[in-house]
Amino acid sequence: MTVISLENVTKDYGHGRGIFDVSFNVKKGTVYGFLGPNGAGKTTAIRHVMGFSKSQRGIVTVDGLDSWTNASTIQESLGYLPGEVALPENLTGEQFIQMMMDLRKVNDDTRCKKLIEFFELEASGKIKRMSLGMKRKLAIVTAFMHDPDVLVLDEPTSGLDPIMQQRFIDFVKEEKKRGKTILLSSHIFTEVDATCDEISIIKDGHLISSFNKQELLKITEKVFNLTIQNETHFKQLVQKIETNEAIHLLFKNEQTKELQIGCYPSDLSKFIKILADFPVSSFNEIPFSLEKHFMKFYDRRVGGELAWQ
Ligand SMILES: Nc1ncnc2c1ncn2[C@@H]1O[C@H](COP(=O)(O)OP(=O)(O)O)[C@@H](O)[C@H]1O
Ligand SMILES: [Mg+2]
Structure with a gap:
């Protein structure tokens, strides 16, 4: 109502x-x-x-x-x-x-x-x-x-x-x-x-x-950080991700074997299936930030608040 x-x-x-x-x-x-x-x-x-x-x-x-x-x-x-x-x-x-x-x-x-x-x-x-x-x-x-x-x-x-x-x-x-x-x-x-x-x-x-915030969360790409235990697996996983349309490689660091990966909620199970074959030593999701999502609407940031023009 x-x-x-x-x-x-x-x-x-x-x-x-x-x-x-x-x-x-x-x-x-x-x-x-x-x-x-x-x-x-x-x-x-x-x-x-x-x-x-x-x-x-x-x-x-x-x-x-x-x-x-x-x-x-x-x-x-x-x-x-x-x-x-x-x-x-x-x-x-x-x-x-x-x-x-x-x-x-x-x-x-x-x-x-x-x-x-x-x-x-x-x-x-x-x-x-x-x-x-x-x-x-x-x-x-x-x-x-x-x-x-x-x-x-x-x-x-x-x-x-x-x-x-x-x-x-x-x-x-x-x-x-x-x-x-x-x-x-x-x-x-x-x-x-x-x-x-x-x-x-x-x-x-x-x-x-x-x-609607819940609706927005459903259609917004999720971002994950993960670390792979050894170099061989790290390279294999990078290759797999690069050839998979559902998963997006946002960042990689070969020294630390860290990856940042983007994935839409509807493709999450595909992502998890791929990961199951790899020795993952850390895994976490970067929480959704409304501020980041709407960064495109303004040009400048001042402290924690926003200068919108
Ligand atoms: N009574 C009024 N007469 C003329 N201009 C006004 C009046 N009230 C607000 N404005 C102008 O309308 C715009 C919107 O103001 P306002 O609604 O107070 O914005 P906000 O609350 O988002 O800061 C501003 O440019 C403001 O100067
Ligand atoms: Mg006001």
């Missing part, structure tokens, strides 16, 4: 900015990753989902309701973490939490307390004296304290330290296990890789690729 749906949505801000003809569906109980560099249009699309922005063309619905005409219902029921958090600076964290509890008509503070503990939020001080990371944590706690079924998270880990980023990823996984539907935007491959079932890549306002 589709919970969030965008159909041919366009918002043109001029000069090539905005989102253009964007379509995707988020199904119930799944995590949908919306991946793209800064300025790609992630926040614009998310603001349409939340009913903060009206599309020029196309339709956005949540649970079958038009987002724009039902904006207040949607904003009340969804858990929303904005990309840029604006909080009332003069309140303390605790006062803000209480205010949000009253607004959301949350009477039981059990979940709220759990969230405060899980994210190590220190809520007693004034918001204006909080670090950026602490403000993000406060926004996270208040976004999820009413235990919404649908979560819309705009770059949720930005501003969090690495430990908290990991904790947030764990939180998303737990929420998914509890049956929640989650739309998550990010510019970090690893984060999307770790949490999402379906992924769309957006660049310059256009979706350039949409895929």
Whole structure:
């Protein structure tokens, strides 16, 4: 069942900015990753989902309701973490939490307390004296304290330290296990890789690729490293691989007798049958990396994050 749906949505801000003809569906109980560099249009699309922005063309619905005409219902029921958090600076964290509890008509503070503990939020001080990371944590706690079924998270880990980023990823996984539907935007491959079932890549306002991660894994070449015990067998195996269409020799080192081999999942049994006749002393698979797979969509890398242009 589709919970969030965008159909041919366009918002043109001029000069090539905005989102253009964007379509995707988020199904119930799944995590949908919306991946793209800064300025790609992630926040614009998310603001349409939340009913903060009206599309020029196309339709956005949540649970079958038009987002724009039902904006207040949607904003009340969804858990929303904005990309840029604006909080009332003069309140303390605790006062803000209480205010949000009253607004959301949350009477039981059990979940709220759990969230405060899980994210190590220190809520007693004034918001204006909080670090950026602490403000993000406060926004996270208040976004999820009413235990919404649908979560819309705009770059949720930005501003969090690495430990908290990991904790947030764990939180998303737990929420998914509890049956929640989650739309998550990010510019970090690893984060999307770790949490999402379906992924769309957006660049310059256009979706350039949409895929299901399990389906992608099924059709992606697997890569294995192996070492052969002696030179004679090493040479024989290399020859066998070079004449076999199902298996691809990616790298060989005659000194160390190491090989790197590529093989599609559908040809794995052929590969294993060939190997059975050889004295293999080590064998391991290089895990699939979404980042490497999509390296073709960008030209530059900066640290662990991506510069997409
Ligand atoms: N209200 C607006 N008016 C004009 N341009 C905007 C507005 N909001 C966003 N943009 C532009 O649209 C593009 C996409 O922005 P945004 O959706 O915030 O990207 P992202 O969230 O992926 O970083 C950017 O070039 C941005 O400057
Ligand atoms: Mg954004």
